[in-house]
Amino acid sequence: xxxxxxxxxxxxxxxxxxxxxxxxxxxxxxxxxxxxxxxxxxxxxxxxxxxxxxxxxxxxxxxxxxxxxxxxxxxxxxxxxxxxxxxxxxxxxxxxxxxxxxxxxxxxxxxxxxxxxxxxxxxxxxxxxxxxxxxxxxxxxxxxxxxxxxxxxxxxxxxxxxxxxxxxxxxxxxxxxxxxxxxxxxxxxxxxxxxxxxxxxxxxxxxxxxxxxxxxxxxxxxxxxxxxxxxxxxxxxxxxxxxxxxxxxxxxxxxxxxxxxxxxxxxxxxxxxxxxxxxxxxxxxxxxxxxxxxxxxxxxxxxxxxxxxxxxxxxxxxxxxxxxxxxxxxxxxxxxxxxxxxxxxxxxxxxxxxxxxxxxxxxxxxxxxxxxxxxxxxxxxxxxxxxxxxxxxxxxxxxxxxxx
Amino acid sequence: xxxxxxxxxxxxxxxxxxxxxxxxxxxxxxxxxxxxxxxxxxxxxxxxxxxxxxxxxxxxxxxxxxxxxxxxxxxxxxxxxxxxxxxxxxxxxxxxxxxxxxxxxxxxxxxxxxxxxxxxxxxxxxxxxxxxxxxxxxxxxxxxxxxxxxxxxxxxxxxxxxxxxxxxxxxxxxxxxxxxxxxxxxxxxxxxxxxxxxxxxxxxxxxxxxxxxxxxxxxxxxxxxxxxxxxxxxxxxxxxxxxxxxxxxxxxxxxxxxxxxxxxxxxxxxxxxxxxxxxxxxxxxxxxxxxxxxxxxxxxxxxxxxxxxxxxxxxxxxxxxxxxxxxxxxxxxxxxxxxxxxxxxxxxxxxxxxxxxxxxxxxxxxxxxxxxxxxxxxxxxxxxxxxxxxxxxxxxxxx
Numbered sequence: 001x002x003x004x005x006x007x008x009x010x011x012x013x014x015x016x017x018x019x020x021x022x023x024x025x026x027x028x029x030x031x032x033x034x035x036x037x038x039x040x041x042x043x044x045x046x047x048x049x050x051x052x053x054x055x056x057x058x059x060x061x062x063x064x065x066x067x068x069x070x071x072x073x074x075x076x077x078x079x080x081x082x083x084x085x086x087x088x089x090x091x092x093x094x095x096x097x098x099x100x101x102x103x104x105x106x107x108x109x110x111x112x113x114x115x116x117x118x119x120x121x122x123x124x125x126x127x128x129x130x131x132x133x134x135x136x137x138x139x140x141x142x143x144x145x146x147x148x149x150x151x152x153x154x155x156x157x158x159x160x161x162x163x164x165x166x167x168x169x170x171x172x173x174x175x176x177x178x179x180x181x182x183x184x185x186x187x188x189x190x191x192x193x194x195x196x197x198x199x200x201x202x203x204x205x206x207x208x209x210x211x212x213x214x215x216x217x218x219x220x221x222x223x224x225x226x227x228x229x230x231x232x233x234x235x236x237x238x239x240x241x242x243x244x245x246x247x248x249x250x251x252x253x254x255x256x257x258x259x260x261x262x263x264x265x266x267x268x269x270x271x272x273x274x275x276x277x278x279x280x281x282x283x284x285x286x287x288x289x290x291x292x293x294x295x296x297x298x299x300x301x302x303x304x305x306x307x308x309x310x311x312x313x314x315x316x317x318x319x320x321x322x323x324x325x326x327x328x329x330x331x332x333x334x335x336x337x338x339x340x341x342x343x344x345x346x347x348x349x350x351x352x353x354x355x356x357x358x359x360x361x362x363x364x365x366x367x368x369x370x371x372x373x374x375x376x377x378x379x380x381x382x383x384x385x386x387x388x389x390x391x392x393x394x395x396x397x398x399x400x401x402x403x404x
Numbered sequence: 405x406x407x408x409x410x411x412x413x414x415x416x417x418x419x420x421x422x423x424x425x426x427x428x429x430x431x432x433x434x435x436x437x438x439x440x441x442x443x444x445x446x447x448x449x450x451x452x453x454x455x456x457x458x459x460x461x462x463x464x465x466x467x468x469x470x471x472x473x474x475x476x477x478x479x480x481x482x483x484x485x486x487x488x489x490x491x492x493x494x495x496x497x498x499x500x501x502x503x504x505x506x507x508x509x510x511x512x513x514x515x516x517x518x519x520x521x522x523x524x525x526x527x528x529x530x531x532x533x534x535x536x537x538x539x540x541x542x543x544x545x546x547x548x549x550x551x552x553x554x555x556x557x558x559x560x561x562x563x564x565x566x567x568x569x570x571x572x573x574x575x576x577x578x579x580x581x582x583x584x585x586x587x588x589x590x591x592x593x594x595x596x597x598x599x600x601x602x603x604x605x606x607x608x609x610x611x612x613x614x615x616x617x618x619x620x621x622x623x624x625x626x627x628x629x630x631x632x633x634x635x636x637x638x639x640x641x642x643x644x645x646x647x648x649x650x651x652x653x654x655x656x657x658x659x660x661x662x663x664x665x666x667x668x669x670x671x672x673x674x675x676x677x678x679x680x681x682x683x684x685x686x687x688x689x690x691x692x693x694x695x696x697x698x699x700x701x702x703x704x705x706x707x708x709x710x711x712x713x714x715x716x717x718x719x720x721x722x723x724x725x726x727x728x729x730x731x732x733x734x735x736x737x738x739x740x741x742x743x744x745x746x747x748x749x750x751x752x753x754x755x756x757x758x759x760x761x762x763x764x765x766x767x768x769x770x771x772x773x774x775x776x777x778x779x780x781x782x783x784x785x786x787x788x789x790x791x792x793x794x795x796x797x798x799x800x801x802x803x
Contacts, residue, residue: 007599007601008602055634065632066625138748140725144728149666149732150732153732153734157580157664159580160577161577161580162577162579162580170655173569174569175623177583185590185769191601192772192775193772193775195600196772200409208769212751212767212769216769217586218581219582219586220461222478222737223737224461225737225738226474226764227473231736231738232580235660247575252575254576311552315552318553322559322561324576327638328631335547335550338548341618342632356622357622359614361544361612
């Protein structure tokens with residue numbers, strides 16, 4: 001059997017981080033073929049091991065769906081950096097690495113004697129990629145932060161939910177996307193540094209902040225202050241219509257039909273009802289002004305169909321309408337099945353489960369799952385004995401003394 | 405720090421050429437990340453239908469104009485811009501000459517569009533055998549929904565986002581920012597760089613097909629696996645969290661002023677109680693450990709809201725951070741632009757534009773210590789580099 005080609009097969013990554021950002025960053029590398037060694041705290045491991053969902057709702061360090069998904073294709077070892085021997089071993093691992101991805105609070109690695117300059121003296125080519133709530137510099141660098149604070153301080157909460165029309169409602173977080181975004185940005189930034197490393201042999205530090213990643217993620221809404229001296233806000237109402245959720249037979253659809261050519265298609269889809277010719281809804285602004293009368297008319301139509309039926313009609317007409325899918329419907333989506341998006345992965349802690357799959361399809365160097373997430377310390381013997389040359393006796397002693 | 409590379413002005417992607425057939429957000433954002441890191445990025449626009457972002461707010465001083473949009477500026481600064489009618493054979497020939505010198509093509513039209521112009525991957529590969537091409541679309545280049553008109557908020561609905569945000573039993577709510585576009589843009593930038601790494605190593609280019617839906621669902625495993633492992637559809641829970649309480653937004657003094665507070669463990673909870681001058685709450689049976697606090701979250705939220713109400717949100721952050729409690733203000737755009745921390749990190753850059761004037765834009769997605777990248781210029785005027793392109797390839801056959 002020939003080994004399939006992998007885009008990052010010659011890249012070696014050490015991962016020292018918790019929960020989502022660093023592990024997702026590491027996963028992006030691992031799933032494209034990089035060797036990723038994940039370092040976890042002895043006994044406890046990554047905090048994600050204690051986060052929902054757990055299989056059958058039974059907590060257990062090998063049963064978290066979040067952890068299992070975020071750590072595919074990695075080698076897992078335990079190591080205690082609080083101990084001097086642990087730090088010496090860490091330095092040995094660093095010697096052969098291209099990239100370290102870490103999320104410790106700025107200053108923490110220095111206090112362990114593992115600051116960038118010390119690591120650089122061991123490995124000139126090392127790229128140290130740090131993902132933290134506020135970055136490595138600036139007055140808030142040591143502040144505590146998490147997904148919630150990154151999202152809201154980054155400006156996304158101020159505009160969510162969109163078109164709330166009021167500020168009575170609290171600003172709202174959406175899933176844990178700030179954490180994933182920071183992980184993706186860090187992966188792209190580390191690849192930029194790797195370009196330099198492969199060309200010049202020069203390593204460097206990469207500083208990624210949740211706050212800045214989220215601010216950039218405002219895209220269209222980010223430069224309002226600088227350009228128009230006002231703020232995008234969730235207090236705004238949709239000026240144009242329809243750009244709304246509408247109730248149908250079995251749930252909701254989202255209809256984006258404010259632009260004239262889309263509106264005409266929608267009217268056709270509805271069979272050219274008389275009310276559409278009354279003059280009340282002739283352009284996007286009047287549809288916005290008259291939304292209170294338009295909404296029941298549209299829902300009279302959407303109410304006759306299921307969201308899947310409406311989506312099929314919309315596809316036919318090239319009309320931007322999305323079904324508000326539940327996760328169950330997402331998992332059963334025919335489109336995603338046809339593209340083979342979801343993957344079944346066997347893991348000793350849970351048996352075979354269905355995971356979200358590749359975020360992209362590489363034609364020549366396919367994204368692939370080679371191994372499931374590591375059990376806590378699963379590769380200790382392989383890394384410490386086979387690679388670093390410790391004896392089994394020494395390994396046992398390291399377990400006893402809490403080094404691994 | 406090694407200053408040698410900085411002195412030499414080497415940027416991570418110096419010498420790389422990128423051509424974009426992109427509109428709106430996802431494609432251009434991917435391109436601007438590469439441009440800021442040193443790639444030469446050439447954007448091709450349709451003279452009859454400029455990039456939609458040129459027609460979107462915010463406009464400089466609220467005056468509309470094809471070269472005045474801040475949205476376009478943020479996503480296209482530092483690029484060259486050519487407006488070419490791709491129905492004209494001589495322009496196709498010109499583009500192919502350009503592609504012959506290009507490392508990466510980024511496109512975010514529906515799968516059929518470039519194919520129909522004769523600029524699909526197979527055709528471009530003929531003129532540049534080791535080309536890397538990124539195709540970004542709502543649903544991907546294959547499958548029965550591939551031609552669906554997938555604007556960002558349609559993708560958001562389809563991917564299940566609206567069913568897990570907001571509040572259980574209430575009508576769906578939408579995400580304020582167009583999150584599928586940003587997730588897929590950043591994912592695409594990583595993909596392009598991974599493919600470039602592989603090409604440097606082997607000489608082999610490739611096509612990469614990115615579905616916004618899929619790159620977004622890849623960031624939702626905790627929701628997907630709640631269903632695939634336990635057979636349940638996850639229930640939206642507002643700002644609350646499955647592991648932490650308190651975990652929410654609390655109103656402060658001011659019109660729309662809030663702080664976000666997250667308490668990760670009992671130690672932090674005790675600190676919060678101390679700052680609130682309510683040490684007795686730490687031992688209260690309703691709140692003494694994480695599980696109790698999760699079960700009594702509504703009471704907890706009311707207690708904290710009473711405390712934050714009437715306080716300045718920045719003061720709340722300072723006081724809580726001193727005690728090691730994760731707390732941050734909910735920022736508006738104005739507050740982000742004025743934030744002392746972002747200023748100290750020199751996150752903003754000023755561009756000078758002939759029509760929009762002097763404007764500040766956001767900086768780079770990461771700070772690299774030795775080869776930091778930089779915003780390499782303002783956003784281009786519509787078709788500004790047409791002459792450059794013709795001049796560059798004037799002696800080329802077929803032009």
